[in-house]
Amino acid sequence: xxxxxxxxxxxxxxxxxxxxxxxxxxxxxxxxxxxxxxxxxxxxxxxxxxxxxxxxxxxxxxxxxxxxxxxxxxxxxxxxxxxxxxxxxxxxxxxxxxxxxxxxxxxxxxxxxxxxxxxxxxxxxxxxxxxxxxxxxxxxxxxxxxxxxxxxxxxxxxxxxxxxxxxxxxxxxxxxxxxxxxxxxxxxxxxxxxxxxxxxxxxxxxxxxxxxxxxxxxxxxxxxxxxxxxxxxxxxxxxxxxxxxxxxxxxxxxxxxxxx
Ligand code: HEC
Numbered sequence: 001x002x003x004x005x006x007x008x009x010x011x012x013x014x015x016x017x018x019x020x021x022x023x024x025x026x027x028x029x030x031x032x033x034x035x036x037x038x039x040x041x042x043x044x045x046x047x048x049x050x051x052x053x054x055x056x057x058x059x060x061x062x063x064x065x066x067x068x069x070x071x072x073x074x075x076x077x078x079x080x081x082x083x084x085x086x087x088x089x090x091x092x093x094x095x096x097x098x099x100x101x102x103x104x105x106x107x108x109x110x111x112x113x114x115x116x117x118x119x120x121x122x123x124x125x126x127x128x129x130x131x132x133x134x135x136x137x138x139x140x141x142x143x144x145x146x147x148x149x150x151x152x153x154x155x156x157x158x159x160x161x162x163x164x165x166x167x168x169x170x171x172x173x174x175x176x177x178x179x180x181x182x183x184x185x186x187x188x189x190x191x192x193x194x195x196x197x198x199x200x201x202x203x204x205x206x207x208x209x210x211x212x213x214x215x216x217x218x219x220x221x222x223x224x225x226x227x228x229x230x231x232x233x234x235x236x237x238x239x240x241x242x243x244x245x246x247x248x249x250x251x252x253x254x255x256x257x258x259x260x
Contacts, residue, residue, distance in 0.1 A: 056140045169228070
């Protein structure tokens with residue numbers, strides 16, 4: 001006799017299709033990933049972070065082009081960046097965002113994030129396409145912050161997305177970790193026992209609201225050190241001061257909240 005243990009579903013928002021499927025088949029154990037029906041908070045948060053990374057990668061992959069003083073129109077339109085971000089996202093997750101039901105929270109929030117990406121790119125066109133200027137200050141981390149700001153403006157009642165960093169490495173005060181984020185960075189991510197790259201999550205309030213919160217650590221690569229590396233205090237190309245970070249060191253984190 002098969003018993004469906006309901007507690008298994010408590011953290012899934014839309015388990016009903018999977019439930020029907022499990023009842024109909026009634027031979028195999030329930031698999032939580034049937035279709036897009038089962039949307040756990042963890043899955044939603046991870047997907048929002050993955051889309052941010054997928055879009056930010058489009059900017060890093062085109063940084064040389066963006067900084068090219070000899071070119072005017074760079075072809076980095078909102079459509080171009082959105083489509084590349086979608087294909088990076090599909091490579092990472094196996095999901096096509098356009099196939100997600102927009103009445104589910106996952107589909108709704110991903111679409112809101114895509115629209116934030118499009119808005120940021122539309123607003124950046126004049127800066128990016130100016131010829132005769134090399135470095136324009138349009139960087140992956142700045143793009144990411146702008147996307148999270150637009151996302152917050154559109155969907156801040158349901159979720160929050162943020163790029164943050166260890167306190168001593170924060171450049172832009174807007175990216176400072178809050179108390180919970182700082183605790184995760186210092187006590188989890190910096191612990192020698194912590195598995196590199198692993199997401200950490202917890203149900204804990206954010207700004208007084210009940211929330212599922214998740215963070216993913218990010219580490220300095222060689223390409224980051226031109227700005228975030230040594231010697232500490234020296235000016236980088238942006239005019240900011242280098243942090244003195246080293247290769248492989250924890251340099252930042254993506255932080256997501258899903259409000260309950
Ligand atoms: C060309 C210089 C440059 C490079 C290269 C660079 N960054 Fe940054 N980074 C910045 C600037 C400037 C900011 C501040 C962005 C803002 O205003 O939000 C920043 C912000 C950040 C933040 C947000 C927290 C903060 O300090 O405000 C993280 C995390 C970060 N960078 C990580 C990285 C990583 C990881 C890489 C490499 C993959 C990298 N950066 C490469 C210049 C750079």
